Amino acid sequence: MALDSKSSEHSGGDGALVDPIASHPHFHRTESRIAVAGHPIHAMLVAFPIALAMSTLGADALYWWTGDPFWARAALWASGGAFLMGVAAGISGTVELLMVRGIRIRAASWTHFVLAVMLLSILGANWGFRLTGYEQAVLPWGILLSCFAAVFTGMTGWHGGKLVFDYHLGTAPIGKD
Secondary structure (H helix, E strand, O other), rough: OOOHHHHHHOOOOOOOEEEOOOOOOOHOOOOOOOOOOOEEEHHHHOHHHHHHHHHHHHHHHHHHHHHHHHHHHHHHHHHHHHHHHHHHHHHHHHHHHHHHHHHHHHHHHHHHHHHHHHHHHHHHHHHHHHHHHHHHHHHHHHHHHHHHHHHHHHHEEEEEEEHHHHHHHOOOOOOOO
């Protein structure tokens, strides 16, 4: 069977597939543009919402186990911190996504973006729900939202890590030009 002209654009002369990103040198420019002294801000900020989302789940579990209101109050603060720091990390990540063509062109970047927006929605709902009464909010809905947040944190973080480790997206260039 002969290759049509459209499929031959994406294959080499020997019929092997050619990566369309590899064929465009400007798509290899994936270094961070939002950085302080070469350190990407998004990468620095994401640790906080990850840790705080997991801390919220831990505090909810400890409240459920002990009944101590301290843990419900700790979960309120942790969920608020997770949401607010997540917004800050999301803003810097969105700017990177939109400014850097080599990041924007990859479908995996958009998967990470969509998961992160979904995670921010869950974190915001979790915090907002607790603002009406943090002790009453824990069981059952607060801990359920915390479980969803933990799952989405894992999925979002896994995809973000894949972008960094597999594609070197949003990192600083190696060496000096």
